[in-house]
Amino acid sequence: LLGTDVTYTSTVTNSGPSPATEVSFTQSIPKGAGFVSAAIATSQEPPARKSGSARSAPAPVVLQPSCANDAKEVRCLLGNMPVGGSATVTVVLRPTAPGELQSTVAVKGAEPDASRTNNRAKSTAVVIPAADLSVTASASKNPVPIGQKLVYTYDLANKGPSPAHD
Numbered sequence: 348l349l350g351t352d353v354t355y356t357s358t359v360t361n362s363g364p365s366p367a368t369e370v371s372f373t374q375s376i377p378k379g380a381g382f383v384s385a386a387i388a389t390s391q392e393p394p395a396r397k398s399g400s401a402r403s404a405p406a407p408v409v410l411q412p413s414c415a416n417d418a419k420e421v422r423c424l425l426g427n428m429p430v431g432g433s434a435t436v437t438v439v440l441r442p443t444a445p446g447e448l449q450s451t452v453a454v455k456g457a458e459p460d461a462s463r464t465n466n467r468a469k470s471t472a473v474v475i476p477a478a479d480l481s482v483t484a485s486a487s488k489n490p491v492p493i494g495q496k497l498v499y500t501y502d503l504a505n506k507g508p509s510p511a512h513d
Contacts, residue, residue: 348477349445350508352383355438355470359454363430367456370425374438376418377448379474383439385414385421390433428456442474445509476509 355374361367376382414423414436425434442448449471460466480503487498505511 349442349474350477351442353380353440353442353448353472353474355440355450355452355472357436357438357452357468358433359425359428359436360433361428361430361456362462364461365458366430366432367428367458368426369457370428370434370454371456372423372425372434372436372452372454374421374436374452375450376416376420376440377450379444379446380440380442380448382416382421383441384437385416385423385439386437387413387423387425388435388437389425389428425454442472445474445476448472448474477507478509478511479506480504480511481506 357372357374359370359372361370413425414421416422421438423436425436428434436452438450440448440450449469451467451469453467455466482504483502485500487500488495491497
């Protein structure tokens, strides 16, 4: 709904075969939306233990956002990522007009990537108009003697953010 923030969540994973360095993430800010915030959470896959031992789950590490933005995109530096490591980037945008918000994300590292086909993704959010209508009613006299005129007054309001139709 127009007036409600849209949250995009992207997960970046290094599937190997080697650690990735200088990993960066970009997300386009579509026309009809403004930047609100960006946050990064990472988890590092622990090294494999000797055979027969179970591995513990990755421990999440919350980082201060290392993101910058302008009117067209959000850019986040994710740093180095070991094999099996991942980062979740959450970008919040505020729609400024109804319609489709199509955003593209991309990730890259300093090393050549053996599978570049999974380094980009698109997501579309549909923003619909929203009106906040209210009505109040009052009577001119209460109680009204029989035979007397009674006048009702109705106050209608739209607190937006969109115009109301029909």
